[in-house]
Amino acid sequence: MKIDHSQPLEYSTEQNRLNILGFWIFLGAEIMLFATLFASYFTLVDRTGNGPAGARIFEITPVLAETFLLLTSSFVIGLGIHAMRLGNKKAMLTFFVITLLLGLGFLGFEITEFITYYHEGATLQTSAFTSVLFTTLGTHGAHVTLGLFWGTFIVLQVKKRGLTPETANKSFIFSLYWHFLDIVWIFIFTFIYMKGMT
Amino acid sequence: MGFFTRFLIPNPSPVIYTSMVAIGVTILLIVFGLTHFKKWFYLWSGWLTTVDHKRIGIMYLIAALLMLFRGGVDAVMMRAQLAVPDNKLLDSQHYNEIFSTHGVVMILFMAMPYIMALMNFVVPLQIGARDVAFPRLNAISFWLFFMGAMLFNISFVIGGSPDAGWSSYFPLAGNEFSPHVGTNYYMIAIQIAGIGTLMTGINFLTTILKMRAPGMTFMRLPMFTWSSLVTSVIIIFAFPVLTVALIMGTMDRLFATKFFTITDGGMDMLWANLFWVWGHPEVYILILPAFGLFSEIIPTFSRRNLYGYRSMVASMVFISIYSFFVWTHHFFTMGQAAYVNSIFSITTMVIAIPTGIKIFNWLLTMWRGRIRFTVPMLYSIGFIPLFTIGGVTGVMLAMSAADYQYHNTMFLVAHFHNVIIPGVVFAVLGAATYYWPKMFGFMLNERLGKWAFWFLTIGFCLAFFPMYITGLDGQARRIYTYSESTGFGPWNMVTFIGTVLMAISFFLIVYTVYYSIRHAPKDVGQDPWDARSLEWATHNPVPEYNFAIIPQVNSREAFWDAKYKGVELFKGDYEKIHMPNNSGSPFIMSCIFFVFGFALIFSIWFLAIIGLIGIFTCMALRSFEIDHGHYISVEEIKETEAKYGGVNK
Numbered sequence: 103m104k105i106d107h108s109q110p111l112e113y114s115t116e117q118n119r120l121n122i123l124g125f126w127i128f129l130g131a132e133i134m135l136f137a138t139l140f141a142s143y144f145t146l147v148d149r150t151g152n153g154p155a156g157a158r159i160f161e162i163t164p165v166l167a168e169t170f171l172l173l174t175s176s177f178v179i180g181l182g183i184h185a186m187r188l189g190n191k192k193a194m195l196t197f198f199v200i201t202l203l204l205g206l207g208f209l210g211f212e213i214t215e216f217i218t219y220y221h222e223g224a225t226l227q228t229s230a231f232t233s234v235l236f237t238t239l240g241t242h243g244a245h246v247t248l249g250l251f252w253g254t255f256i257v258l259q260v261k262k263r264g265l266t267p268e269t270a271n272k273s274f275i276f277s278l279y280w281h282f283l284d285i286v287w288i289f290i291f292t293f294i295y296m297k298g299m300t
Numbered sequence: 301m302g303f304f305t306r307f308l309i310p311n312p313s314p315v316i317y318t319s320m321v322a323i324g325v326t327i328l329l330i331v332f333g334l335t336h337f338k339k340w341f342y343l344w345s346g347w348l349t350t351v352d353h354k355r356i357g358i359m360y361l362i363a364a365l366l367m368l369f370r371g372g373v374d375a376v377m378m379r380a381q382l383a384v385p386d387n388k389l390l391d392s393q394h395y396n397e398i399f400s401t402h403g404v405v406m407i408l409f410m411a412m413p414y415i416m417a418l419m420n421f422v423v424p425l426q427i428g429a430r431d432v433a434f435p436r437l438n439a440i441s442f443w444l445f446f447m448g449a450m451l452f453n454i455s456f457v458i459g460g461s462p463d464a465g466w467s468s469y470f471p472l473a474g475n476e477f478s479p480h481v482g483t484n485y486y487m488i489a490i491q492i493a494g495i496g497t498l499m500t501g502i503n504f505l506t507t508i509l510k511m512r513a514p515g516m517t518f519m520r521l522p523m524f525t526w527s528s529l530v531t532s533v534i535i536i537f538a539f540p541v542l543t544v545a546l547i548m549g550t551m552d553r554l555f556a557t558k559f560f561t562i563t564d565g566g567m568d569m570l571w572a573n574l575f576w577v578w579g580h581p582e583v584y585i586l587i588l589p590a591f592g593l594f595s596e597i598i599p600t601f602s603r604r605n606l607y608g609y610r611s612m613v614a615s616m617v618f619i620s621i622y623s624f625f626v627w628t629h630h631f632f633t634m635g636q637a638a639y640v641n642s643i644f645s646i647t648t649m650v651i652a653i654p655t656g657i658k659i660f661n662w663l664l665t666m667w668r669g670r671i672r673f674t675v676p677m678l679y680s681i682g683f684i685p686l687f688t689i690g691g692v693t694g695v696m697l698a699m700s701a702a703d704y705q706y707h708n709t710m711f712l713v714a715h716f717h718n719v720i721i722p723g724v725v726f727a728v729l730g731a732a733t734y735y736w737p738k739m740f741g742f743m744l745n746e747r748l749g750k751w752a753f754w755f756l757t758i759g760f761c762l763a764f765f766p767m768y769i770t771g772l773d774g775q776a777r778r779i780y781t782y783s784e785s786t787g788f789g790p791w792n793m794v795t796f797i798g799t800v801l802m803a804i805s806f807f808l809i810v811y812t813v814y815y816s817i818r819h820a821p822k823d824v825g826q827d828p829w830d831a832r833s834l835e836w837a838t839h840n841p842v843p844e845y846n847f848a849i850i851p852q853v854n855s856r857e858a859f860w861d862a863k864y865k866g867v868e869l870f871k872g873d874y875e876k877i878h879m880p881n882n883s884g885s886p887f888i889m890s891c892i893f894f895v896f897g898f899a900l901i902f903s904i905w906f907l908a909i910i911g912l913i914g915i916f917t918c919m920a921l922r923s924f925e926i927d928h929g930h931y932i933s934v935e936e937i938k939e940t941e942a943k944y945g946g947v948n949k
Binding site: 131226256 | 433434498501502503505506509510511536537538539540541543544545547548551555556557558559561563564565566567570574577916920923924926
């Protein structure tokens with residue numbers, strides 16, 4: 103394994119560079135996945151059948167809290183990667199743990215929000231609109247959930263093995279994933295919630 | 301439905317019971333054979349756990365041939381049913397199941413893996429790499445495809461096959477009109493295989509972008525690698541759409557969501573749109589690598605450079621972009637505005653231009669070439685006129701106004717078989733013959749191969765050309781019988797005869813393999829065809845590390861120039877080579893995927909949850925694993941190279 107010390111740790115081996123490029127390409131596929139969900143959402147958004155429309159069930163408070171938590175977490179993981187570049191393992195781990203906690207908070211709000219919708223008569227089966235709403239939000243939420251597990255494993259590995267080309271590479275790729283979820287959320291926030299509330 | 305009744309076949313027939321027995325007997329024979337010849341360990345360590353792109357390619361090839369047989373049996377049954385008017389061989393339900401599975405099996409489980417087989421085997425060799433970018437992911441891709449295919453194939457003995465057509469349009473595919481589990485199989489088996497395909501796309505795009513040998517610029521890439529690059533991009537953009545469509549379809553069927561229902565706001569046309577936004581690029585995912593293969597074979601057997609390299613590349617890029625702007629031509633008659641139809645009519649016809657450029661380039665490559673009529677070249681030459689006929693009828697279908705006449709008739713069936721069989725099947729059969737010595741170290745028998753080619757070609761013409769006529773006369777597709785007064789009878793009999801000839805050609809191909817294993821000379825050298833690109837610069841069969849020394853590329857036809865212009869390809873000395881380790885986890889994880897998929901199909905929730913936990917556990921374990929691969933030492937390389945008959949430098 104040749105390590106190129108002129109590069110940041112996460113880019114320092116051939117395999118690391120391949121992994122990062124491959125992950126960017128994977129994110130390209132993820133963009134298509136969410137784009138398809140959004141296209142379906144826009145197609146079905148007014149097809150509410152006998153169920154409620156978005157304006158009736160959406161509430162601004164939990165959505166703002168979710169947005170705040172996720173955007174902050176994305177900022178914090180950026181700090182974590184910065185700390186990693188500086189070789190400060192302790193700071194990096196702290197920032198990563200904060201990121202995950204913020205993500206957990208996001209998920210908590212989202213789940214309570216779903217329960218509220220359910221009590222207001224908007225279930226997965228109510229109408230085409232609610233089906234696609236829960237599916238789009240749920241796909242994003244499932245990604246966050248997966249990210250929480252993934253991030254936890256990375257924290258454990260960095261803690262145990264320190265900052266090596268492998269762990270740095272994994273942490274960096276995880277941060278790309280986390281930023282991506284944040285960007286998707288901005289679209290959800292704008293085109294599902296803000297647009298739906300007006 | 302009760303728990304156990306779901307596992308019953310909705311319309312059992314003696315054919316299905318016979319198949320059950322045949323499957324049972326085959327499994328027993330395999331288990332007995334492996335035990336008797338003590339091959340379990342070899343199977344596990346040599347194949348099931350391998351991450352070697354060449355072995356994965358060969359496994360794809362075997363799977364594709366098996367599926368070609370399965371899809372072919374479906375085809376023969378369909379044509380036998382239609383051979384005479386008012387035939388009673390199959391009932392309507394059985395016929396529905398057969399045409400649905402024939403479509404899915406042939407497109408997704410035969411043509412796709414066959415293309416993947418050649419991509420896996422050839423691309424890393426053509427670009428002078430040791431393996432793909434992510435070898436273990438490559439194994440996962442294969443095993444996910446394989447498990448998806450197996451899951452799809454057990455449908456006809458457990459629970460019943462999908463019967464809503466290969467495009468599975470809602471509301472027909474919904475629970476109301478398809479109450480049996482067949483369509484669940486469709487949704488979930490294709491999903492599992494599709495994830496594998498997406499991973500392959502990512503893997504090969506990364507590989508081609510980053511792992512080319514020194515000196516191999518984009519304008520020096522061999523044409524098949526170019527086509528694989530373009531195809532990977534299409535896969536990455538198209539397959540996530542299918543993923544979402546299948547998730548929505550699955551949820552409609554399993555969780556009673558309302559995406560595609562007619563009530564509660566659901567929209568059946570959303571399925572048609574999503575399916576074809578994936579489905580149309582899918583046909584280019586198949587045809588572009590096939591074009592790439594023809595572009596390898598034709599120059600080799602014409603002894604000329606490929607004519608119009610740059611225009612070939614430009615055409616492929618153009619086709620790949622346009623493939624995403626034509627999907628609506630699949631439902632011209634479903635009531636969109638006339639201007640929408642016009643736009644998609646024009647975009648569809650425009651694709652004929654780059655395709656025509658490619659046809660002319662192949663013809664001009666052969667022009668003044670010294671053509672050798674080998675089996676791969678016969679397939680390539682046969683492809684050109686037949687594919688052109690298919691292309692011309694495609695332009696006919698692309699006229700949206702005229703499409704109201706052909707829509708849903710045998711004319712359409714004739715058209716797409718007329719492009720897919722000469723385009724894809726001829727390409728992969730020709731290419732398998734071409735690369736056979738590279739894969740296995742011996743040549744396939746030319747005489748038998750030519751017999752197979754002629755049976756296939758003549759059978760093809762007999763089978764599909766009459767359909768144009770009956771289609772224009774109004775014979776609808778997907779209808780299991782017709783009356784004598786329609787006058788379709790004689791033409792359908794001709795089609796049946798053609799089908800039988802094609803079936804014979806399949807058996808001839810299998811016999812060719814058997815015969816060649818027994819009788820072909822085992823020492824054919826590394827370059828039996830006098831070829832032009834890098835994959836022929838290493839031994840037959842290829843050693844584990846592909847190239848003992850990474851080649852230095854100075855031109856488009858690197859190996860040809862090395863042979864005839866004295867350019868040195870391999871410079872420097874041997875160095876130890878880093879290789880990835882084998883791993884059982886891709887196979888194990890895919891087996892769990894199989895169980896998970898099976899549980900979902902039959903709504904066995906506890907098993908599905910266990911399966912899901914199992915999949916994530918595999919991923920978690922992988923995350924904690926440390927695997928740096930291993931090194932092949934210089935001594936070992938020297939030993940291997942000597943064994944292959946002389947050190948290759």
